[in-house]
Amino acid sequence: MICKFVVGIFKEPASYKQSGRNKMEQVVHDDEKMKFWMSLVDRIFWNTKPTKVYDKSDDGLYHWFPDGVLNTSYLALDFHVEAGKGEETAIIYDSPVTKTKSKLSYRKLLESVEKMAFTLDSLGVKKGDTVVIYMPMIPEALVSMLACARIGAVHSVVFGGFAPHELAVRLDDCRPKIVITASYGVEISKIIPYKPLLDEAMHLSSHKPDYVILKSRPNLEVIMHTGRDFDWDELMETAGKKKAVNVSSGDPLYILYTSGTTGKPKGVVRDNGGHAIAMHYSMEVIYDMKPGEVFFAASDVGWVVGHSYIVYAPLIYGCTTVLYEGKPVRTPDAGAFYRIIEEYKVKTLFCAPTAFRAIRKEDPDGKELSKYNISSLKYLFLAGERTDPVTYDWACELLKVPVVDHWWQTETGWAIAANMMGASPLPTKAGSATKPVTGFDVRILDEEGHELNHGEKGNIVIKLPLPPGCLPTLWNDHTNFESSYLSHYPGYYLTGDGGYFDEDGYLFILGRIDDVINVAGHRLSTGEMEEIVAENSSIAESAVIGIADEIKGQVPLAIVVCKDGISIDQKSIEFDITHRIREKIGAIASLKAVVFVKRLPKTRSGKILRKTMRKMIDGETYSVPSTIDDPSILDEVMDVVRIKFPRTSN
Template sequence: MSSFKIKSFEEYEQAYQKSVEAPEEFWGEIASTFRWQKKWDKVLEWNFTDPDVKWFVGGKTNITENCLDRHLEKNANTLAYIWEPNNPNDATVKYTYRELHEKVCRFANVLKKHGAKKGDRICIYMPMIPELAIAVLACARIGAVHSVVFGGFSAHSIADRIQDAQCSMVITADGGVRGNKEIPLKSVMDDALELCPSVKKVIVLTKTKTPVYMLRNRDFWWDEELQTVGADCPAEPMDAEDILFILYTSGSTGKPKGVLHTVGGYMVFAQYTFENVFQYEQPEIFFCTADIGWITGHSYIVYGPLLSGATSVLFEGIPTFPDAGRFWDIVQKHRVTTLYTAPTAIRSLMAAGLKYVNGKDLSSLKKLGSVGEPINEEAWHWYHDNIGKGNCPIVDTWWQTETGGILISAIAGITPLKPGFASLPLPGIQPCLVDEKGDVIEGNGVSGNLCIKFPWPGIIRTTYGDHERCRTTYFSTYKNMYFTGDGCMRDEDGYYRITGRVDDVINVSGHRIGTAEVENAINMHTGVVESAVVGFPHDIKGQGIYAYVITEKAPSDENLMRQDILMTVSRIIGPIAKPDKIQFVSGLPKTRSGKIMRRILRKVAEGDIANLGDTSTLLDPTVVDAIKAGAIKSSI
């Protein structure tokens, strides 16, 4: 546990002031508490024009030495993970730091045996089981770059990601389970690999005992390979700016972008934010309900907690299986002290009713958190009153895949709370609001687009293989600033409230999905001429996906056509991107230059058809009347 843990609001203000006035000294002191094989020559070099950001320049370390080895002297027998299986009748599995260290080293030797080396990209496609965390850490141990793909993605989506990163190896399982669904992971991966000649080796874990195809000299069983190696694996020395991982996220074009994070800065930022935001102290039990396939799982299931020597619950299942009391059963069973989950999960459990909460012992809870999207006030109060019993501070954390860790959040038990507000920036984070012209909006009681004007250690370094895309997406909209893509208001007290995406990205259940990606998938369906996708308010997911679709000829059976389109999207991207509503239209509202007026489509999707604004600039204003008339019938 570091000595840079904030203990009071006064300490927060002092730390924040220092982080702005002397950022290199501030982060240098924090970084000095980690294990380095060689100390850095310079804390920071940066410009936001190219962009080019480097932290702890010249320093050498390995993040797994800091996650595992440094805890062995005093805390080897502390629990690192408590794994809770999908089926509550199956046995819980626990790993101490010593056991996790041994398993990571042994599997790292399996990777080396099969030719994996520093800089190689390895795709990981696995269920939420301890071996997923072990695979991630084993890659980091030998300096290989992990690219974790969420277990719900389709073969097409996996192939896109493998091809972009030119992965040479895949780590997967025969299958996985989520709720009452079995997911044929190896079979889906086999379909993907038909398009991926770069992959030479596949390591397969036995999980569901599903019969799978194993290709000679390419596919190997995890358990058999472990028998052939020892448990001694020294950590590969890594430069602070060597790549740690690539994680793909949706953008405003159809092609997913590989967000790249490096070893040193990400390491320092993950631990600092975890310890401070959640005010973690041993022997507390931390339960983050995310999947390791998303950034939340990278930073607050794997790296942040392990760097801090914390004990985490790793959960294989879903919040509603076998019933909507599963989270509360886990809290009761493992005496969880901090629960970090998504507003979507909270809203779905809220809808299920208090009968699943009543009678559960939630007295161990001290802190609650939310992540993925802004939490609405109704859900905030339900969470606060019924789960926290009015005694647990809620940290409403705002951050992104690209930021590596939390940027704006209350500090548990220290920052005064306001429902619906992410609250204040953490030390080291310098947010600002800008107007459409790029001018900074000063003062409080204002709204604008949220930018960050100074780098922090966890900031994205590039988008893999396409630095220009990184520059244009994040650093070209406003000069010398990182543009978050979010709108934001800052109230009279200086508290920040995120008001939603201002670019062509929809936040569905806390997962960002690019409209272009969904449109591309819809347009691949036979008979579809063109489509336009927008977000609309959804009671459970926060935002739903509303698709306007032009077909070659009017569908004889609209419902069947809708189901076919859903199947197409599910196959190309994955079930998470399926539209909630599909409306068949004869045309789309376009300007004379051919640009789709999404503002109008959003208003129709939201049911706000009285405020469509001026449509006279459209190429064909009559299209709007037809869309309004058809909107009533569009529900699936």
């Protein structure tokens, strides 16, 4: 389906000639690509403007704009204040879970960042040192990130509430000089004390950070260790101001850990120069933003979306960013996002498809929307997992704005494929991330490395070099970087996702490569089956996984969540789903069963734990990801599954 709200309503912006997709489609040779990226250098302020676009440095890594010198914190703060925009709002903090709202101007935010940068410097943090930030969604988290960038320190944000063992693993890997934390985080109906978790992690870790800076929140006392632990507010009261230091373009800005196949998390490294260019560029050409407008990324600073589009991109570009400490539902209801949009005149909303599936589950008829005026909203961008066509169509019809499904990864830091709404918007197809973004040379290869034709499904790769803003390596583990991403197809980056281009050149993402199952020698996409399951009007969301079968190797199992208030007999729903899959894929699909559950187990970023469930059902050795949102949900699901499949491991 083509979203009717997209086709034929856009005009070509003035920046199109400089930034549009069509210009890049005409680029054939690598030297022309380099000229294109060099043409974007003047988008940001440099202390020393680069003369080279791309080069191999002494550390053996390739870097963008290698001889450039800049400071990311300066770009996000000082630059705007010095341009006379200091009184414009930088951050809107909205916390329904603590009933707190506030706004920070660019000037006030700069003052706080200067003080925290001074504090870190006074405690011995120098350029190149690492700092772990273990905080909830509060303004101090952003201040901490920008303060690290200001002095050239490398921050690593760990999602607040991570278990002590997982936090200890990250402490040992990046070896921070200081940890910045808060006394607790707030979920919908409970608080999570962070300080005890951090203390336990520091007990478990081999590396012991020198100091802890704690932001106290009301109504919870914490144990402070004399000589090691410092109170945030007390330090800020006596702090001076610290100017931004010069850093090289290729110097690391941050480390962000993502799950690794070996159990050890992979520390994705982001540089300063290429990242700043990519963030600034993407705000215009992908999200169609203008300085001063309001951008709402409903994510967490512990994830890449939070890094890129709560903190760095909006502030570097001069927008207002919404920092939301809440959920899409139950804080207090399914109209939470609509309230934010109306109250702060949000132009662009960016969230995971999971958020709108949750909203649709609790409010399938969209009644909550009628309470709010969301006329300021121009776009909904979805990413983080596949957007199933049913959710896409529902959001399109409900919001009556373009719904843009775009695809990217922690490793890339920004969109690989998207409908570039600020440059060359195209008709949008349900289930597709549209076309590759300027600079991403995406190909579909088979296992032997042969390029496939349109319509043929295979492994999605990106021809090297990766564009600015993508990871140059993994933290202290370049060998793993090469083996994980580069060695399978020399000359290409392996995304780990499977998909295909259709006849119009639109890219369709079918899910992780290991989400493809083999039924009697036939490779079938579980993502495609989930699309079919979602066509049943009673289904809110689903996970289709391949479980072991003695005869066929694997057979698909559908685990589904029904919409609230559904009274249709489960046997009727199962019959309909089985019939649909048989009709649209064929008898070979052999759907084993449909299992009905109340909720699906997910990571905090909204990814369903398909692989974990499959291993548990098959009785294989498994590990529960540290990023799981609520372990009890996984237990609930497996209890239901075990009734039908007693062989499931306990």
